[in-house]
Amino acid sequence: MIAVAWKMLVWFGVGVALALGVLIVPLHVAAERKKLDATTTQVAQAERDIRALETEFETRANIAQLEKWNGDTLRLAAPVAGQYLRDEAALASLDFNAPLNGGGDVRMASAIVPSQAFSPTGPVGEPAAPVAASVAAPTANAPTAPVAMAAITAPRRAAPLPSPAIVRTASIVKTAPTARPRVQAVAMLDRKLLSDSMLGDLTSGASAEARRLR
């Protein structure tokens, strides 16, 4: 009788062990899934944090605030027409010692002229030629501060820029990646802008970086 009872107990134990063994698999799966969910939640939380920080940054540096700072301290003014040069010839003929009939610090920047999205009279304006320079010009709004120069880089021979004018406006004050050779050409015109030693440093730095990447 006792033997029968023990036998039952053993069978029961085996059954429980099997059941547990079978249960472990889905439990493991469930645990993994929960971990994944936790990661997803973390990602979502991180995204929300990024968004919150971005929003805070944008709110603190909103355009009204920037304009106030500009008015109070930087006193930068929009570049005037004379600060945009149409082509290499205009750049070559620019008097760097007395630009815009006034003295001052000469700095250069390149700007993309977005392709003309629309022309009611057909292709009126040939794309503005590449290159340019402009000048620190004391203006009414900026009596002291030098105005950075905007160099014009047109998509004439560079890679075509199919996007319309508006879309590319953000890049106006940035150096166009397609315009690298020309930027160099501009720099070469004015030795004072970048000294030979600095160009050498830049080149060696760039090659060192390239080596590291390899």
Place this chain on the structure above:
Amino acid sequence: MSIVVARPMPGRRPAGQRHALIQTAHMRLMILLLLFAAAIIVVLIRLAALAFASDAGSTRTAMIGENWSRADIVDRNGEPLARTIEAWGIGVHPGKILGDKREIANRLAVLMPAHDAAYFYQRLTMDVNFTYLEHHASPSLVTQVHAIGEPALTFEKEAERLYPQSTMAAHVLGFLGHNKNDARIIEGQGGIERAFEDRLTNPAERGTPLALSLDYRVQAAMESELGAAMTAFQAKGATGVVLDVATGEVIAMASLPVFNPNKVAGANRESLRNNVTQSVYELGSTFKPITMAAAMESGTVTSMARRFDATKPMKVGRFTIHDDRGDEQNRWLNIPETLIYSSNIATARIADEIGAAKMQAMFKRLGFDTKPDIELREKGRPIWPTFWARTTVMTTAYGHGIAITPLHLANAYATLVNGGIWRPTTLLRLAPGKAPAGRRVLSEATSARMRQLLRLIVLRGTGRKGEAPGYRVGGKTGTAEVPGAGGYSKTANVSTFAAAFPMDNPRYVVLTMMDSPKRVKENQFQTTAAYTAAPVVSRVVMRVGSMLGVMPDNGKDVDESDILPLLWQPPGETRANAE
């Protein structure tokens, strides 16, 4: 006698009885075992159920909440103009307060100076289970309130709509508010927030930001220049629009005075009004180019050299049409001269020849008889003359007797210069090449002529102060008297300058309007558009022109060679010194 007590010897049970007892004991043990096993299985099943039942979605939605999501609104470059963020609500369970209520109230008043201690004490002693002390609290405030250490103070996350650029483009964006019938529902109550309520809250679309056609840099420049001019000229209001002539996209739309959509409660009715789309004005001489276009289009005027009598004020019935003081020429004027000197008399004569039907047809094709075509719901209906008498035709030709919104006018100017195609205006960014086809109102030739004439007005006429060197601005000034009780005011003007640039290949229309500017030193004691509205356009174009991809170039301009010889020079004055 002694009594001996002895334990009775248990009688030995028979073997069968003993066996039965053992069996019973085993059976009981087995039942107990099974009970334990069942309990373990129940626990295991419960564990498994818990493991399977939980899903990630529920935790996330619990954190974000169902009514939390509303799509962002961004400008055409992706800069956020409206966002929903997590803010904190601070509440209290008055019944569960452990500390001294008076002291807590004092400390809360220090942290939240918007209310005094008495207010907080009243809240803390309310006979309710829960009440809010503050909505939209900043995280730092929450930390400080938490430091008070009162367990009855609770904090919960709540959604807040934030407009990071504060008042910028407030009229376009609108604001959120409580539904009139059900205060629990928060909905858009103006601008894009109202017009696109479904799009912004639709679960399928709210993950993607709504991209507007506005460029926030242009909008900011327009608002800043308008604001400065409005303050300097002590004007009642000011509006400005920048429109893409090729697509009808609104690049900037500003209406001053402005409100802060983050704090609508303090805004007055006047500042909530979007004067660009809601208010209608008689826009004065800015209508003259439209009349000229109608004259050319209808064949009334075939030569720019044709002259009209402006020698003396013109009597029509009991009315007299005269030219504005200072602009009188008292001679016969051809078409360019009529515009340059903004002659009401010559324009009225031209309109008289065009006739009521053709003038009406032109105005209707430009949409002047209907509300402006724009997504906003805050739109004003133009005042369209009920009866078109001969005088009505004449006065509408120079912008009196008909009232439209500034947006109508901006769109009409876009049509004048873009080759003659009218398109509905839109506040949504259009994909490249997706501009609506529109309808042809003017021929290419008329449009080309209008570009020449508008540029000439800035070079030689009343629009000189609207010039932005290098940007080839063309436009027309318009100064109208403000109508009020008992006729037109002699002192208050609505001064408008409607312009486009660059005129050799127009890309943008820029329109500014000053409502009732005062005579001050800054405008040389003049309230006309030339001294108030035009300089604003000039400054805005100088600031935003290159951002919009128009490179200033002093070497380019509209070819005016066939028109310039038509301008009469006083004897002894050469063209060179006239310039």
